[in-house]
Amino acid sequence: MSNKIISTVEVVVVLVAAGCLVAQKTESEPGKARKQETRILNVLEEMLNDQYSAMLSVPPEDGKVLRLLAEATGAKHIVEVGTSNGYASIWFCLALRSTSGRLTTFEIDARRAALARENFKRAGVDKLVTLIVGDAHEKVTIIKEPIDIVFIDADKDGYLDYLNKLLPLVRPGGLIVAHDTTDAGSLMEDYLKAVTTKSELETIFLHEYTTGIGVTLKKRQYDNRSNLNLR
Numbered sequence: 001m002s003n004k005i006i007s008t009v010e011v012v013v014v015l016v017a018a019g020c021l022v023a024q025k026t027e028s029e030p031g032k033a034r035k036q037e038t039r040i041l042n043v044l045e046e047m048l049n050d051q052y053s054a055m056l057s058v059p060p061e062d063g064k065v066l067r068l069l070a071e072a073t074g075a076k077h078i079v080e081v082g083t084s085n086g087y088a089s090i091w092f093c094l095a096l097r098s099t100s101g102r103l104t105t106f107e108i109d110a111r112r113a114a115l116a117r118e119n120f121k122r123a124g125v126d127k128l129v130t131l132i133v134g135d136a137h138e139k140v141t142i143i144k145e146p147i148d149i150v151f152i153d154a155d156k157d158g159y160l161d162y163l164n165k166l167l168p169l170v171r172p173g174g175l176i177v178a179h180d181t182t183d184a185g186s187l188m189e190d191y192l193k194a195v196t197t198k199s200e201l202e203t204i205f206l207h208e209y210t211t212g213i214g215v216t217l218k219k220r221q222y223d224n225r226s227n228l229n230l231r
Helices: 008-017 030-049 060-072 087-099 110-123 136-142 156-169 189-197
Strands: 077-081 102-107 129-133 147-152 170-179 201-206 213-218
Touching: 030 060, 030 087, 030 110, 060 087, 060 147, 060 170, 060 213, 077 087, 077 136, 087 102, 087 110, 087 147, 102 110, 102 136, 110 129, 129 136, 136 156, 147 156, 156 170, 156 189, 170 189, 189 201, 189 213
Parallel strands: 077 102, 077 147, 102 129, 147 170
Antiparallel strands: 170 213, 201 213
């Protein structure tokens, strides 16, 4: 498998060149918007240093990539598999404030889900998030509406199943983002093969020197079949 490696800066250039970078919604109260962003960033900083920091689903540099991708694509609906304590979710919410979008996130552990809800309230983003507790392999089937970005950061050997179930709902030009593609790549070989060999998908890899992020584009000419079975 030949990996396509690209830097975060290059991702921005590509998105702009393709016309995918959208302007942020004009804020009628810019001062209030800045205060809201500061509040969110402060909560993210606190989460890095509190007793639950080991639960962080992504490092800060990866969180910034998530926000960048969401804002650059003007995401209206993001689906996250693996909420943990809500750290990555809150990075997405920074973008969703500007795109007037929302996040649907799935967490199997009730304790972590409860902690995530607390963090969403602290950050003032709880109205942007729908958190569903339970096994995402079963629960994701309740989603029926289009998706702009899917973010997968849960059981590594389950990535392909999440892809098969959610890709039909991803809009043409939407993204599937997979975390830990470097440090847990051996546990998701079937997923990596699918996203790097299927003609209807285009995949690049970011931050391969650390955890690794796979960013997969669903091409616009893709035939949106109901049963992909990408195996």
